[in-house]
């Protein structure tokens with residue numbers, strides 16, 4: 672392989688640290704002047720372990736208790752050396768990901784696979800433009816955007832399958848929303864605990880969260896420009912759900928909840 676020359680200072684100037692989140696698969700949420708999220712490398716320190724402060728061009732990981740610039744962030748998340756990290760950032764080298772054949776990087780993909788195993792694969796057979804979905808007031812675009820659609824088969828068969836994610840964005844289940852007046856209105860896979868989750872259409876941090884009681888309402892609200900909407904998946908709200916809601920507010924630096 673050809674020797675690679677990378678000017679680190681030039682690279683840092685060209686890549687604002689917050690622009691690396693997507694490429695690194697980080698689930699960062701803005702919190703005032705900083706972004707916080709879980710650290711996929713450390714998998715410790717909670718869901719706010721990683722803190723990135725764009726104005727300072729720096730990150731810090733409470734799990735590993737290390738910090739640095741955007742190149743160091745890549746090196747930490749990919750568990751690789753600075754040169755490999757810089758090559759990744761510059762989009763050079765073999766593909767978009769660093770060479771994992773490197774000695775100490777070998778444990779990282781395994782950790783990732785474990786993480787991936789916890790996240791379900793999206794159902795590929797959902798029909799976002801089924802007539803019952805349209806009749807419910809949803810358009811194809813919103814359904815496709817939020818990963819919902821009519822389920823022609825499987826345990827949600829005949830219902831609208833709506834994806835439920837955990838707070839770091841892993842798909843954990845689908846809920847089946849009745850489209851023909853069936854009871855119960857919502858069904859879930861067995862062993863899934865709906866009181867442990869919300870349906871969320873949140874894409875960005877918001878000052879206020881709009882809480883609704885039906886995930887279908889949340890989808891429709893989102894379709895109509897309400898992007899801060901979250902739905903409970905149960906008829907009543909218990910203490911654990913209130914705590915989850917408080918965490919959601921905290922993660923989003925959210926000051927208030929509007930109830931609908």
Ligand SMILES: [Zn+2]
Pocket residue numbers: 710711712713714732733734735747
């Ligand atoms: Zn870390």
